Amino acid sequence: MSANNASDLHQVSDRLAHNAMRHFSERLIEALLFAAAAVSVLTTVGIVYVLVSESIQFFQHVSIVDFLTDTQWTPLFDDAHYGIMVLISGTLVSSGVALLVAIPMGTVIAIYLSEFANGKVREVAKPVLELLGGIPTIVFGYFALLIVTPLLQKVLPELPGFSLLSAGLVMGIMIVPYIASLSEDAMRAVPMSMREGSYAMGATKLYTAIHVVVPAAISGLAASYILGISRAVGETMILAVAAGMQPNLTWNPMEPAATITSYIVQVALGDLPHGSIGYQTIFAAGLTLLLVTLAFNIAGQWLRRRYREAY
């Protein structure tokens, strides 16, 4: 009887030991997963820390009012001016041109693929479209400079060799696949019962797509547009190659201009002494870019919540 008891105890403690082991490995995995997650968060925190701390030093030399209101950006000249609006204007104009191309085109393609194309067409068209998103942006940049600009000059003879227009157009084409692909996913997620409801009312495919499917998928569409905006604002190589790099406060897409990103490339390639004010402009510009992108992302999140799928 007592021997029996002892072996029972032994069994139980074995199971306990097994449990403890399982508990340990569970903990270990949890710790590994946490570490993996922490790396990405810490990297972001580190980047923000560096941007902010270097920018603080920059703003000890330059007042924020000057930074925001000065109409010239000449940080490397003897007569230095630090008007970030010069770079912001270039960024916004080129992004605006890109989005004027990408949002309508991307949406139309998405409507076609989701509502009209048959299975075979979609099977071929979607991967090809996504391939377009895999082309390196430097290739797009030279495409803009060597092909699109000369073509545009045939229509607009005054267009200079470098222009926001040409870079923006090509940037738009680059963004089309992202918008088209995400928008198509959002529209395909609209339940078939909703389309049937519209068809049953005697609506055509096009009427259904515009009046039922698009409104039902609007939060997904908004998300894809926000992603497109983020890509446009952060795009570097196309602008560095095709838009010219001279800082130019302009709202005219027919002119060449530097953007925040192309300025950073330009300065980062030179050999500025560490800690000089010119060096710190990179971080101030980088922080501005981060804030612009952040603003669009927050607006996007807000839109998504506001117009979240109601089906």
Next chain:
Amino acid sequence: MQIHDTPTLKAEARNLNFYYGEAKALKNINMPIYDKKVTALIGPSGCGKSTYLRSFNRMHDLYPGNRYEGEIRFFPDNTNLLSPEVDPIEVRMRVGMVFQKPNPFPKTIYENVAYGLRVRGENNKRVLDDKVEHALKGAAIWEEVKDRLQDLAPNLSGGQQQRLCIARALATDPELLLFDEPTSALDPIATGAIEELVHELKKRVTILIVTHNMQQAARVSDYTAYMYLGEMIEFGKTDEIFIKPQDKRTEDYITGRMG
């Protein structure tokens, strides 16, 4: 229930076959639909009653590989609804439908009801206001929503959504209204409201209703058709079908020995 009148025909299926690709889903169906009457389609799951219902507004045309054979004659003009020369959109302009799960559009209550009118090119505000109100009253939901016509329809309760969908179908004055298990997603109170509504609506419109619920068929319909494995087993006046079914299979189903 009116038993002694001779009702006029609104529609009639003649030798109707239907195929999903190779699979034959409806087998040689012949059946009258009487004007301003409620006809119920009953039968076990997969018997083809929804397939049959969806032939009346050509919903099968939306998916590739579907094929009809035979005719559905629509009166008084004797049009064959299934003819390839007849545009399915024309058919759907005359035949409304209410679905199993309420499917309001992500629009306001007002715009949901106005949808079919706008599809038909009606944009006159006064006409729309008028017809929207009339349709909402017809679907017995006007009192509940008249002060919030600009609210989003998906925020309504399930039963309200379904009555809104009925209002949406009514707004365009269909000649035939198809109901595909309209209460299967609703609680008993909402179900009661819909049944009452169906009873009220048959004064204005011919109704064809698919239901899984035998009591519902008995309560709301004038005629009942029992379908099994794609065939029309028995069709007749509802009280006759439920009291004295002619076919053994109908009797088994109604008495709960099958299905």
